[in-house]
Amino acid sequence: MPDGWPREDAPFTSATDGVAKAVEQAKELAGDGDVAIATPSITRQCLNLGLIDVIAVDLVPVLLGKGVPFFSGLDGTPTKLDTPTVVEADGVTHLHYRVRH
Template sequence: MIMSLDGFVNDRDGELGKLYASFEPNEEINAVMARTGAVILGRRTFDLAEADSYGVDYEFQVPIFVVTHHPPAKHPKENEQLTFTFVTDGVESAIRQAREAAEEKDVLILGVDVFRQALKAGLVEELQIAIAPILVGKGLRLFEQLDDFEISLEKLQVIETSQQVEIWYKVLR
């Protein structure tokens, strides 16, 4: 997840471009991609891209589980590595299915609402946050709506690129 220094994962217009302007692929990001065996998306995150483009352009060519109340009318194109499962019975079910599909590899969660649900349910083991060098002032905050939760973290790793800082945390239970 890329977040502005003031805690937003998109700007006041719902756009992500300014946050990703400083993104630089690095060895650790490439390693994360290689260790990923399945991806969980929220429906809004899924809808950010053209559905049929995932099978061609998406960096994670793995099974994708989309948490939603309303699956799309038309199932998106898939390929040998990338398949879609639309999960309508909650984030816990999506995580269970994704872990099974990933086998020994990691499950990556993308999407603020799905991430918050998983974090509240105690299903997140690690956080990886890249901090973009920008203050956007308004938008969608990553850690909002966690008022009733206190979550302790242990820093695992910090990577500095020329423009941003990436921090890995272990979620302590």
């Protein structure tokens, strides 16, 4: 667990039994709420295991030139996605894709 945790204002649950168990625990804790995945490695693992229902991409007009690709190295590709829901805002376009299982 990171130094300084747990904190009352930001609870933290550590999962050491693999990503599938971590997502299961997160869903139990979330109840009717959403569970978000936010790193390339964990996102790829969850997609490979069929654990992701929606992919949300926030597109901003900046080219960084470097970084870690979220969607490289996926098993069983191509992964089929539905037509996105698009929400435009100042400086960002939000894209939400349902994953076809």
